[in-house]
Amino acid sequence: MGITERKQKEKQEMRQRILDGARKIFLQNGYEQTSMRNIAAEISYSAGVIYFHFKDKGEIFQELHKEGFNLLLKQLRVLDSVIDPFERLKASGRAFIQFAQENKDYYNLMFLVEEPLKNSEESGFQIAKEAIKYLHDLVLECQQAGRFKDMDPEYLTFMILSATHGICALFCKDRTMSFEHKTNKELMDNGYACFVSLLEKG
Amino acid sequence: MGITERKQKEKQEMRQRILDGARKIFLQNGYEQTSMRNIAAEISYSAGVIYFHFKDKGEIFQELHKEGFNLLLKQLRVLDSVIDPFERLKASGRAFIQFAQENKDYYNLMFLVEEPLKNSEESGFQIAKEAIKYLHDLVLECQQAGRFKDMDPEYLTFMILSATHGICALFCKDRTMSFEHKTNKELMDNGYACFVSLLEKG
DNA sequence: AAATGTATTGAACAGTGTTCAATAAAACAA
DNA sequence: TTGTTTTATTGAACACTGTTCAATACATTT
Numbered sequence: 001m002g003i004t005e006r007k008q009k010e011k012q013e014m015r016q017r018i019l020d021g022a023r024k025i026f027l028q029n030g031y032e033q034t035s036m037r038n039i040a041a042e043i044s045y046s047a048g049v050i051y052f053h054f055k056d057k058g059e060i061f062q063e064l065h066k067e068g069f070n071l072l073l074k075q076l077r078v079l080d081s082v083i084d085p086f087e088r089l090k091a092s093g094r095a096f097i098q099f100a101q102e103n104k105d106y107y108n109l110m111f112l113v114e115e116p117l118k119n120s121e122e123s124g125f126q127i128a129k130e131a132i133k134y135l136h137d138l139v140l141e142c143q144q145a146g147r148f149k150d151m152d153p154e155y156l157t158f159m160i161l162s163a164t165h166g167i168c169a170l171f172c173k174d175r176t177m178s179f180e181h182k183t184n185k186e187l188m189d190n191g192y193a194c195f196v197s198l199l200e201k202g
Numbered sequence: 203m204g205i206t207e208r209k210q211k212e213k214q215e216m217r218q219r220i221l222d223g224a225r226k227i228f229l230q231n232g233y234e235q236t237s238m239r240n241i242a243a244e245i246s247y248s249a250g251v252i253y254f255h256f257k258d259k260g261e262i263f264q265e266l267h268k269e270g271f272n273l274l275l276k277q278l279r280v281l282d283s284v285i286d287p288f289e290r291l292k293a294s295g296r297a298f299i300q301f302a303q304e305n306k307d308y309y310n311l312m313f314l315v316e317e318p319l320k321n322s323e324e325s326g327f328q329i330a331k332e333a334i335k336y337l338h339d340l341v342l343e344c345q346q347a348g349r350f351k352d353m354d355p356e357y358l359t360f361m362i363l364s365a366t367h368g369i370c371a372l373f374c375k376d377r378t379m380s381f382e383h384k385t386n387k388e389l390m391d392n393g394y395a396c397f398v399s400l401l402e403k404g
Numbered sequence: 405a406a407a408t409g410t411a412t413t414g415a416a417c418a419g420t421g422t423t424c425a426a427t428a429a430a431a432c433a434a
Numbered sequence: 435t436t437g438t439t440t441t442a443t444t445g446a447a448c449a450c451t452g453t454t455c456a457a458t459a460c461a462t463t464t
Contacts, residue, residue: 003462007410014411030316032234035451046413048454053411057452112314112375114232125379132380151396158381158389159369159396163361166368170360173314177327178334179360187360194353194361201403205431209441216442237420248444250423255442259421408463413456420451428443434436 015053017043022060023067027105031061031113061109068106069127072099076134085141090196092138093164097188100168107172111165135161148202163195217255219245224262225269229307233263233315263311270308271329274301278336287343292398294340295366299390302370309374313367337363350404365397 021042025034036057040047054060075095082088100107110128136157142148148156167188170176181187223244227236238259242249256262277297284290302309312330338359344350350358369390372378383389 007461011411032316036453037451047452048414049412051453111377112371114234114375128377129380151399152392154382155389155392155396158372158378158383158393159365159400162368162372162393163365163397164368165372166364166366167361169314169371170364170367173316175313175330176360178331180356181360187357190354190357191360191364194357195365197353198361198400198404202400209431213442238422239420249421250445251443253422406464409461411458411460413458415454415456417454418452421449423446423448425446426444429441431438431440433438 011053018045018050018053019060019063023064026061026064026109027103030105031109061113064106065109066127068103068110069131071103071106072096072110073127073131073134075099076131085138085145086147089138089142089160090199092135093160093192093196094189096164097167097192100172101185101188104172107168112169112172132157132161151202160199164192167191213255220247220252220255221262221265225266228263228266228311229305232307233311263315266308267311268329270305270312271333273305273308274298274312275329275333275336277301278333287340287347288349291340291344291362292401294337295362295394295398296391298366299369299394302374303387303390306374309370314371314374334359334363353404362401366394369393369397 018039022034022039025038025042028034029038036050037047039060040050050060054063075098076092079088079091079095082091136153139148139153139157139160143151143153171184171188176184176187179187220241224236224241227240227244230236231240238252239249241262242252252262256265277300278294281290281293281297284293338355341350341355341359341362345353345355373386373390378386378389381389
């Protein structure tokens with residue numbers, strides 16, 4: 001079965017080619033401003049063929065959504081070497097914010113676009129749950145180490161994510177100009193440091 | 203000049219009529235899913251006439267954006283009667299979150315849509331700055347009352363807004379389902395309470 | 405060489421924001 | 435009352451969007 005095998009590989013390659021084109025345009029112009037014809041032109045195919053390989057624009061979105069989470073999780077896993085859970089928690093937040101700074105459009109795709117979550121309970125949703133679990137486990141470890149006593153770990157996890165996400169969301173949707181600051185990076189980093197100093201007292 | 207006066211009033215009324223139709227559809231279907239033809243149909247006019255009264259879709263957006271901030275500021279001003287600044291700060295956050303819960307689509311317009319901020323330095327941007335100033339002054343008052351010693355008020359303001367906004371942003375973009383909770387309201391309220399308990403230690 | 409299945413195209417559909425000539429309506433001038 | 439100018443409104447058109455689908459080209463199997 002050498003031929004059907006190659007066929008499958010070619011099909012997979014075409015899927016990847018579309019995804020590569022889509023990623024480029026998506027991350028250049030944002031989700032809404034990217035058209036199927038743009039993607040098709042980028043890879044020098046007709047627009048119609050995309051629908052042979054993907055159900056619709058939403059499925060391409062989901063794929064890149066997943067990609068983004070894998071990239072984020074990869075960057076977070078580097079911190080596994082940090083032994084103290086609270087130190088790892090603090091560093092994870094910094095890494096999270098850095099991810100948003102360096103991958104603004106991935107971040108938009110992952111956390112700020114409406115689209116995807118109608119057909120939830122799916123794989124593209126599963127990876128997000130995995131990322132939350134990462135944070136949740138970290139919080140539990142901190143509590144086992146004596147931190148955050150008498151706090152509900154579920155709500156605490158949600159709150160920590162919210163605070164960090166809030167910083168990134170204001171940045172990604174250009175809502176930082178009401179603050180007097182030199183650079184966005186400075187505002188975000190110092191804002192997060194401010195949050196960390198609160199955490200340290202808890 | 204009775205006639206030109208009435209004319210002006212009629213023009214203003216037409217502007218308002220368009221705005222009312224736009225608000226209804228915007229807050230029903232969201233910004234991107236609302237078309238000029240939808241708005242026109244809602245008020246039983248042709249689509250073209252909107253462009254006689256508004257530059258483009260973005261200007262309508264800006265108007266509703268401003269409306270949203272006025273509504274928010276009105277709800278916040280109720281808390282002026284709370285004397286203790288820290289209590290007022292905590293209540294402001296609760297009011298902010300409640301506003302997001304009850305006006306999800308206004309909130310989206312105000313904090314989560316790309317559109318408007320290209321032509322910044324304008325009135326639609328000014329009102330946002332006013333809201334930030336409200337929070338900033340509150341933070342300064344807290345510091346004068348002995349709270350948040352040795353913290354930069356600028357970054358602290360940004361952080362508090364971020365944390366609160368993060369809660370609302372996750373809610374408004376339907377990113378709460380990774381958490382095990384009964385209702386969104388419960389998750390948000392308890393998440394915010396969690397943040398407040400941190401603030402109290404600072 | 406013929407038949408089958410798979411991949412690709414390009415036209416078409418119904419929708420979008422926006423523009424603009426034509427027109428209707430109202431206000432002003434004679 | 436006429437005619438003229440301003441102002442408001444329409445509806446057609448343009449270039450775009452996501453998506454579907456008959457026609458077609460290609461590769462593989464018979």
